[in-house]
Amino acid sequence: MRKVITGNQAVAYGVILSRVDVISAYPITPQTTIVEELSELVASGRSKTIFLKVESEHSAMAALIGASTGGVRCFTATSSHGLAYMHEMLHWASGARLPIVLVNVNRAIGPPWNIWGDQSDSLSQRDTGWIQLYCENNQEVLDTILQAYRIAESVKLPVMVVLDAYVLSHTAEAVEIPTMEEVDQFLPPFCPEYLIDTQEPRAFSAIATPECFLEFRYKTQKAMEQVPEVARKVDDEFRSRFGRGYGAIERYGKEGAEIILMTSGTVTSTSRIVIRKLIGNGHSVAGIKIKRFRPFPSEEIHEEIQGAKKLVVIDRNLSAGVGGVFAQELRASLYSSEERPQVFGFISGLGGRDITPELIEEAVHHAAEHSRPEEEILWLGLKK
Amino acid sequence: MTEQIHFKGVSDMPMISISFGNMDWNKTGAWRSQRPFYEDKTPPCSAACPAGNDIVAFIRKITEGDLEGSWNVIKEENPFPGICGRVCFHPCEAKCNRGKYDESIGIHALERFVADHAPNLNEKMQKVTGVREGKIAIVGSGPAGLSCAYHLARLQYDVTVFESSSSTGGMLRMGIPSYRLPRDVLDQEISRIVALGVEFRTGIALGENLSLDGLRDYQAIFIASGAHRSRSLHIPGEKGKDVLSGLGLLKKINLAKKGKLGNKIAIIGGGNTAIDVARSVIRMGKKATILYRRSKEEMPAFEDEIVEAIEEGVKIRYLVNPVRIQQRDSLKRLECLRMKLGETDETGRRRPVPVPNSNFFIEADSVIIAAGEEIEASFLPKGVERKEGIILTRRDGSTGVKGIFAGGDLTSNQRTVAHAIGSGKKAALAMDCYLRGKDSEEAIQQILIGEGPSLSIFRYLHPEERKMNPHVVAFEELNMDYFEPSKRQRQSKVLAKKRIRGFEEVTSPLTEDRAVKEAERCFSCGTCNECENCYVFCPDISVVKTGEIFSHQVDYDFCKGCGICLSECPRGAISLREEAR
Numbered sequence: 009m010r011k012v013i014t015g016n017q018a019v020a021y022g023v024i025l026s027r028v029d030v031i032s033a034y035p036i037t038p039q040t041t042i043v044e045e046l047s048e049l050v051a052s053g054r055s056k057t058i059f060l061k062v063e064s065e066h067s068a069m070a071a072l073i074g075a076s077t078g079g080v081r082c083f084t085a086t087s088s089h090g091l092a093y094m095h096e097m098l099h100w101a102s103g104a105r106l107p108i109v110l111v112n113v114n115r116a117i118g119p120p121w122n123i124w125g126d127q128s129d130s131l132s133q134r135d136t137g138w139i140q141l142y143c144e145n146n147q148e149v150l151d152t153i154l155q156a157y158r159i160a161e162s163v164k165l166p167v168m169v170v171l172d173a174y175v176l177s178h179t180a181e182a183v184e185i186p187t188m189e190e191v192d193q194f195l196p197p198f199c200p201e202y203l204i205d206t207q208e209p210r211a212f213s214a215i216a217t218p219e220c221f222l223e224f225r226y227k228t229q230k231a232m233e234q235v236p237e238v239a240r241k242v243d244d245e246f247r248s249r250f251g252r253g254y255g256a257i258e259r260y261g262k263e264g265a266e267i268i269l270m271t272s273g274t275v276t277s278t279s280r281i282v283i284r285k286l287i288g289n290g291h292s293v294a295g296i297k298i299k300r301f302r303p304f305p306s307e308e309i310h311e312e313i314q315g316a317k318k319l320v321v322i323d324r325n326l327s328a329g330v331g332g333v334f335a336q337e338l339r340a341s342l343y344s345s346e347e348r349p350q351v352f353g354f355i356s357g358l359g360g361r362d363i364t365p366e367l368i369e370e371a372v373h374h375a376a377e378h379s380r381p382e383e384e385i386l387w388l389g390l391k392k
Numbered sequence: 393m394t395e396q397i398h399f400k401g402v403s404d405m406p407m408i409s410i411s412f413g414n415m416d417w418n419k420t421g422a423w424r425s426q427r428p429f430y431e432d433k434t435p436p437c438s439a440a441c442p443a444g445n446d447i448v449a450f451i452r453k454i455t456e457g458d459l460e461g462s463w464n465v466i467k468e469e470n471p472f473p474g475i476c477g478r479v480c481f482h483p484c485e486a487k488c489n490r491g492k493y494d495e496s497i498g499i500h501a502l503e504r505f506v507a508d509h510a511p512n513l514n515e516k517m518q519k520v521t522g523v524r525e526g527k528i529a530i531v532g533s534g535p536a537g538l539s540c541a542y543h544l545a546r547l548q549y550d551v552t553v554f555e556s557s558s559s560t561g562g563m564l565r566m567g568i569p570s571y572r573l574p575r576d577v578l579d580q581e582i583s584r585i586v587a588l589g590v591e592f593r594t595g596i597a598l599g600e601n602l603s604l605d606g607l608r609d610y611q612a613i614f615i616a617s618g619a620h621r622s623r624s625l626h627i628p629g630e631k632g633k634d635v636l637s638g639l640g641l642l643k644k645i646n647l648a649k650k651g652k653l654g655n656k657i658a659i660i661g662g663g664n665t666a667i668d669v670a671r672s673v674i675r676m677g678k679k680a681t682i683l684y685r686r687s688k689e690e691m692p693a694f695e696d697e698i699v700e701a702i703e704e705g706v707k708i709r710y711l712v713n714p715v716r717i718q719q720r721d722s723l724k725r726l727e728c729l730r731m732k733l734g735e736t737d738e739t740g741r742r743r744p745v746p747v748p749n750s751n752f753f754i755e756a757d758s759v760i761i762a763a764g765e766e767i768e769a770s771f772l773p774k775g776v777e778r779k780e781g782i783i784l785t786r787r788d789g790s791t792g793v794k795g796i797f798a799g800g801d802l803t804s805n806q807r808t809v810a811h812a813i814g815s816g817k818k819a820a821l822a823m824d825c826y827l828r829g830k831d832s833e834e835a836i837q838q839i840l841i842g843e844g845p846s847l848s849i850f851r852y853l854h855p856e857e858r859k860m861n862p863h864v865v866a867f868e869e870l871n872m873d874y875f876e877p878s879k880r881q882r883q884s885k886v887l888a889k890k891r892i893r894g895f896e897e898v899t900s901p902l903t904e905d906r907a908v909k910e911a912e913r914c915f916s917c918g919t920c921n922e923c924e925n926c927y928v929f930c931p932d933i934s935v936v937k938t939g940e941i942f943s944h945q946v947d948y949d950f951c952k953g954c955g956i957c958l959s960e961c962p963r964g965a966i967s968l969r970e971e972a973r
Contacts, residue, residue: 105408164407202410206933211411223402224409 009185015176018146018183019085019111019169020045022153024055025191026109029080029198032060032071036090037123038173039113043085065090069097069108076106077212079203081157084108087173088115088129095133098166102137102228104213107160107198109153110138111169113177114273114324116359124360125173127273127325131301131333137228139167139235140302142272146176146183148299151252154186154195158242161198163231170301173360175274186250194249232303239300256305259312261294262287267375268316268349269295272334275322275363282368293372298334306341318350318375322368322388324357331355331385352381356388363388420932424953424971430944431967433861433918437484437499439842442810443470443539444817446850447484447499448919449858454502454911459509466506468850470813471542471584472535474577477504478899479568480810481694489917492867495880497914498902504883505907507577519589524550526827529610531598534562535809536616536800538585539816540823543849545588547824552610553590556597559647562618563801564809566643567665569672570895599771604796612823614789615772616800616816619765619807625660629717630761634724638665638762645672649895653678654757658726660714661762662691667698669760670706674892680706683754685713685731690741700898703888713744715751717759726754767802781805787845788822788832789815797823814846821852865918865964874925874962881910920944920965926957 013021019042023031031050035043050059060075062068065086072082086094091112101108112130116122130140141156143149149171156167171177204212216224236256247253261268261283271279276297283295296312298305313319323332330336335353342348352375357363367389374386397412399405406412437447446465453462466473477500488496525548530537533555541551559565560582564573586592596602598617607613622637624630634654638661641653657673659666662684670680682701684691687710691698702708716727730750733742766781775793777784782803789797799815801807818836825832836844839851842864850858883899885891891898902910922942927935934951936943946957958966 103408202406202408209414209416211415212408214409214411216409220399220405223399223405226402227405227407 009187010182011185012180013146013183014041014178014180015143015146015149015171016041016113016178017045017180018150019153019171020049021183021185022150023083024049024057025150025186025188026083026154026157026195027081027192027197028057028083030058030060030072030075030082031084032062032068032075032082033084033086034062034065034068034090036065036087038115038125038177039085039087039090039111041178042111042113065094066097069094069101069110072108073097073101073104073106076101076108076200077104077204079198079200081198082106082108083110085111085113087113088117088123091129091133092117095136098133098136098138100213101166103224105164105228105231106166107157107164107200108166109156109160109169110166111153111171113171113173115173122359123173125175125324126358126360127170127323127333128358130168130170131325131327133168134302134333137165137232138302139163139165139232139300140170141167141300142170142298143176144274144276144297144299146179146181147252148254149176150183150185151246151250151254154191155239155242155246157195157198159235159239161200162238162242163234164201165228165231165235170273172274184250184252190249194246235300235303236305236307254299256298256300256308257312258297258299259294260297262292263294264292264315265294266292266316267294267318267320267372268313269293269368269372270298270319270321270334270338271295272298272301273324275324275357275368278363278365279322279368282365282372285365286369286372291372291376301334301337304337304341309338309341310345313349314347316349318352320352320354320371320375322354322356322363322371324363326355326358350375350380352378352386353384354386354388361389419949421934421947421949421951424948424951426953426955426968427948427971428946428951428953428955428957428966428968430920430946430965431861432859432920432965433967434842434864435917435919436487436489436842436864436866437497437917439846439864440483440487441841442483442806442808442814442846443476443480444814444841444846444848445469445476445484445503446848446858448914448916450506451497451499451502451911451914452916452919452921454506454907455914457908459506462506463510466503469817469848471539472581472809472813473503473510474507474581475535475564475573476810476813477501477507478577479564479573481808483810489865489867489870489915490913493872493875493915494877498880498882498910501881501883501902502907502911505902505904507581508901519587520545520548522548524548525824526550526611527552527609528612528614528823529554529607530614530616532556532562532616532618532800533560533582533592533594534616534618534800534812535564536618536812536816536819537562537614538582539813540614540616540799540820541590541816542585542588543817543820544823545585545590547820549824551590553592554596554598554602555592555594556600556617558594560592560594562616566646567639567668569642569646569668571671571675571891571898572668574897599768604771604773611827612795612797614816614819614823615783615796615798615802616812617768617802619767619801621766621768622761623764623766625714625761625763627715627717629719630759632717632719632724634757635717635759635761638669638760639765641669641760642672645676654722655679656755656757657681657760658683658714658724658754658756658758659760659762661764662686662693663762663764664693664697665765666760666762667693667701667706669762671697671701671704672895674704674706675895681754681756682706682708683712683714683726683728684708684710685744686741687711687733690733700885700888704892705888709754711744712754713746714754722757724756724759726756726759728752728754765801765807769802787818788825788836789819790822790826790832795826817849818847821847821849860918861967863918869964870915870917871960871962874923875915878909878913880913881906916963916965918964921963923962925960925962926966929956929960931956
């Protein structure tokens with residue numbers, strides 16, 4: 009069934025199709041319509057899911073940690089300050105190896121007060137042990153949620169599915185909605201290895217002394233290292249069932265291009281147009297969309313940038329003191345490579361400002377005109 | 393104890409920090425300093441019920457759809473749910489904790505609902521058989537006498553009831569109009585007492601064709617002959633023609649549906665008799681005006697009755713006091729004084745004070761005096777004391793003469809059906825104690841509902857069942873988080889213009905779904921109704937439930953005494969006490 013729906017509605021469809029057992033969430037702009045949609049579905053009886061009302065995002069995640077430990081499939085959604093408020097529980101969910109799926113609708117963190125999109129909220133949580141997947145359009149949002157449960161329950165790590173405020177969350181476009189039967193065949197019921205069972209009492213998450221704590225974290229890292237392979241298989245199967253797939257990254261544009269533009273989220277859609285235009289004008293350029301941020305797809309990127317001299321990264325986020333988070337991660341991943349193209353790290357579009365085709369073109373031209381970046385942090389569209 | 397596991401390395405460690413044994417050996421209940429336990433407490437409704445009905449229990453049966461069970465619960469304490477559900481002034485509802493939240497439970501309507509379903513259960517009332525404990529005489533077949541007879545029969549006594557009138561029921565039949573209490577309902581409920589094997593002898597009046605001496609064969613006597621003598625106003629003209637007593641007129645109307653009356657009727661008084669008279673004569677096509685010397689707030693008649701009377705066209709003139717009744721041709725002229733309210737008197741009401749020179753006249757064809765009733769007790773032996781117009785008894789209903797007990801209107805100024813039923817029950821219990829040589833004071837103390845005065849005969853007969861702490865649960869002790877506001881389900885009433893055409897019953901019973909809805913509104917104060925909140929909230933899984941069965945057991949091996957069960961209990965049915973050290 010094809011329907012014109014917003015990104016937030018696509019989230020709701022994804023959740024219902026995934027047969028989620030427990031939802032616990034607290035409303036926050038621009039995530040609110042997800043919660044509204046889901047709570048209506050539950051209240052009207054169309055969904056048998058349990059919807060837990062809570063007084064905060066911290067409690068929302070805490071409730072899901074309990075529910076997930078009880079062996080059921082769980083979901084929550086939040087944004088910005090809500091995600092920040094959840095921080096402690098995010099660590100707990102991954103440490104306890106609970107395959108919870110969370111949707112974060114990207115929104116800047118104040119002050120100054122701002123309700124528009126940038127990635128500072130989700131990228132602030134990059135060290136919490138969550139898998140992070142960024143989406144470009146509403147179809148990808150729905151599909152990614154279905155994939156997220158497969159990946160999460162396979163490697164026993166939580167997944168954060170990320171979409172841009174308003175550009176996706178509140179903008180409607182045509183989305184192909186699979187049937188329940190189709191999804192059921194793709195996504196089997198959740199069968200946890202360990203779960204709370206009053207008939208067989210056990211202690212969960214008890215203290216681990218210095219003798220063994222390191223080993224538990226080692227296991228978490230090993231699970232993260234399984235993600236590229238697991239995610240690739242899940243994506244392949246998804247593609248064969250539904251005819252759509254996304255990969256960890258996606259390369260488009262000219263083969264053997266000298267300059268490669270790297271983006272995530274909806275900026276990618278704009279970039280596709282810019283790259284097409286620049287190629288038409290005779291430039292040797294290509295683009296890479298980074299879908300999976302955690303674990304960082306170093307290998308996949310290295311394969312796709314063979315021969316490139318310059319990498320242009322547009323970060324819709326700022327880690328003050330360092331620069332854009334994607335650029336920083338990319339630089340780190342390149343360090344051990346033989347070939348190390350120049351990385352031009354641009355900061356743009358913070359607090360929801362549009363990243364226009366002109367700005368993107370300006371970034372590519374800047375890279376074309378300079379052998380190496382003049383500064384570690386380049387500001388795109390800064391009003392000087 | 394547990395065994396300690398040592399991991400060599402990552403490969404033999406589990407994915408997460410999880411135990412492979414359990415902590416059952418570690419009896420964390422030993423940490424407890426306070427011990428929670430299930431303990432039903434007294435709901436305010438039952439404590440306020442003069443008849444001692446177990447209200448929470450019978451309402452719960454309605455919610456379970458078990459009307460027979462509900463009826464059985466009621467008749468343990470009171471054989472007259474059909475009568476009480478209609479005519480009781482329901483003090484239970486005034487004390488209902490739900491009244492402090494939205495609207496009190498319509499307890500009387502629920503009781504009537506159960507009673508209206510009872511006729512088909514009637515065959516369950518069977519003659520009490522077996523060895524008889526003794527012979528007891530009851531004088532008066534009003535609610536006190538009938539209630540006493542009922543309980544005594546169940547206690548295996550041979551009971552004979554003497555009634556001065558030609559039919560049984562006392563004030564229920566003579567004083568209460570049939571639009572409030574249909575006669576078939578009354579007959580039905582009295583027939584149950586007959587079915588138990590109680591003997592009724594009508595037309596026999598103590599002091600007339602029966603003397604106490606004639607009752608020598610009986611081991612104990614209960615006197616509940618009521619208050620039938622109309623109180624005099626002590627004003628000139630009240631003995632004149634066409635001046636009638638309120639109760640006298642009601643008897644005529646209720647027994648024969650007639651009474652010789654003019655068209656315009658003035659009724660003097662503000663009690664239930666005055667209202668009953670007014671509403672009865674209106675039904676006979678007359679015009680009724682009530683004259684009351686105080687204001688509406690002081691009126692002793694029940695609020696609902698006043699409202700219905702006004703709906704039916706009864707006029708009430710407040711702060712009016714007749715001082716003389718004159719005859720002029722065929723008309724009566726009442727000379728009245730206007731009154732104003734003065735200081736508070738001993739009854740807690742403001743005393744009416746005449747306004748000087750405010751005399752005025754009211755004309756009427758008939759004047760009815762309904763200023764209250766007095767007892768007739770000249771037939772009682774010397775040893776029976778009396779004071780301020782009533783017979784003095786001890787708490788158990790015994791008088792100064794051994795073997796003679798008294799109750800009902802004879803012994804109290806709280807002259808209601810429910811009080812009479814309660815006093816009859818108490819006397820039955822006291823007579824049982826008397827004849828068995830037991831201390832009735834002690835027995836009563838054991839079975840008081842709350843702090844009394846009402847008591848439970850069920851607990852007298854079954855001391856181990858349905859135990860209840862006498863503490864009356866206050867609204868503040870309930871947890872309102874678990875209740876949503878809801879409207880009280882009301883009984884429908886026949887329209888006023890239709891109901892004044894005759895003596896048909898005014899209120900209709902609740903429909904079944906409305907009754908269940910209303911029953912479900914009950915907070916069940918102090919009584920566990922197995923909502924399982926404690927089971928859900930106990931963080932130590934120490935509230936025991938086996939399969940579907942909720943056990944009211946706490947697993948003290950693991951209960952740490954946190955008290956969450958208690959604070960989440962919506963109805964105060966769990967208590968906490970300090971652990972003995």
